[in-house]
Amino acid sequence: MRRMTTLSNFDSSDIEQTGSAFRRIQAVCVKEILRKIMRYAVCYVLASGLLLYCASGSFAQGIFSGSNAKTDVVYAANFILKDLNSKDIKLSDYKGKVILLYFMTTWCPNCLASIPKLKAMHARYFEKGLIIMNINIQETPKIVVAYSKKHSLPYSTLLDPEGTISKSYGVLGVPVMVLIDRDGRIICWNCRSLDNLLESKF
Numbered sequence: 001m002r003r004m005t006t007l008s009n010f011d012s013s014d015i016e017q018t019g020s021a022f023r024r025i026q027a028v029c030v031k032e033i034l035r036k037i038m039r040y041a042v043c044y045v046l047a048s049g050l051l052l053y054c055a056s057g058s059f060a061q062g063i064f065s066g067s068n069a070k071t072d073v074v075y076a077a078n079f080i081l082k083d084l085n086s087k088d089i090k091l092s093d094y095k096g097k098v099i100l101l102y103f104m105t106t107w108c109p110n111c112l113a114s115i116p117k118l119k120a121m122h123a124r125y126f127e128k129g130l131i132i133m134n135i136n137i138q139e140t141p142k143i144v145v146a147y148s149k150k151h152s153l154p155y156s157t158l159l160d161p162e163g164t165i166s167k168s169y170g171v172l173g174v175p176v177m178v179l180i181d182r183d184g185r186i187i188c189w190n191c192r193s194l195d196n197l198l199e200s201k202f
Contacts, residue, residue, distance in 0.1 A: 008057050076101075076180045079165045081135065081158040084145050089133070089158055092184070098125075098201050100132045100194070101178040103166050106139055106147040108174045115151050121198065128202040129182075137174065138163045152176070 003110050058115070076099075078092045102118065104111035132155035136144045141159060148157050158167050169178060170189070179188040179197060188197055 009193045060117045074186045075184050076178070076186050077168055079168075081160055081165060083146060084141065084157050084159070089156065091133075092129050095184055096182050097129050097131045098182060098198075099180040100130065101135055101169070101177040101180070102132060103137060103160075103169065103171045103178075104174050105137055106143055112151075114175060115153070119154060121194070124200060125202055126155075130202070132196070133158055135160050135166065137166045139173070 074136065076091065078090070080088050080090045083089050102114075102120070104114075108112060117131060119135075121130065127130075134148075134155055134157040136152060136157060137160050139159075144157060166176075169176070177188070177191045178186060178196060179191060181187050181201065188194065191197070
């Protein structure tokens with residue numbers, strides 16, 4: 001009958017080698033566990049930061065100047081920006097009008113492609129009370145003036161040189177359209193299509 005190997009059959013070198021191998025395995029396991037903990041910790045921190053930003057940061061405080069929890073009414077934050085003639089344009093001065101804020105840049109292909117549609121909106125609804133505000137983000141007046149003249153933009157173009165207003169409206173990419181009703185309420189943010197909304201307002 002084959003003899004069972006017991007601890008007494010090992011000499012001290014065997015025990016030392018076994019202990020060394022066990023410690024190496026233990027070290028690898030601990031390292032892997034710590035790596036996974038760090039990965040989850042980073043994800044948690046990023047997710048928590050995003051939630052805090054959306055819940056109480058500049059996005060919530062900027063785009064929502066006031067809200068009613070019962071009716072989910074959201075009001076657009078007021079701002080003052082200069083137009084291409086260096087005139088101060090204040091959003092609140094246009095209360096009673098339907099306002100389309102169009103956040104854009106001159107290098108944005110989709111912004112360029114949208115110009116014919118924006119011109120059509122302006123032509124159709126301007127006399128009825130639609131105000132289109134083309135808001136350029138962080139470009140020099142010289143570049144924006146040249147762009148406006150080249151494409152014969154019939155609506156106002158405003159300058160947001162530091163990107164402050166764009167950031168307060170949650171703009172992370174361009175273009176972004178924000179439609180505001182006659183009472184200053186945001187009725188569409190980053191709208192895909194405005195046709196039905198505009199038809200309902202005019």
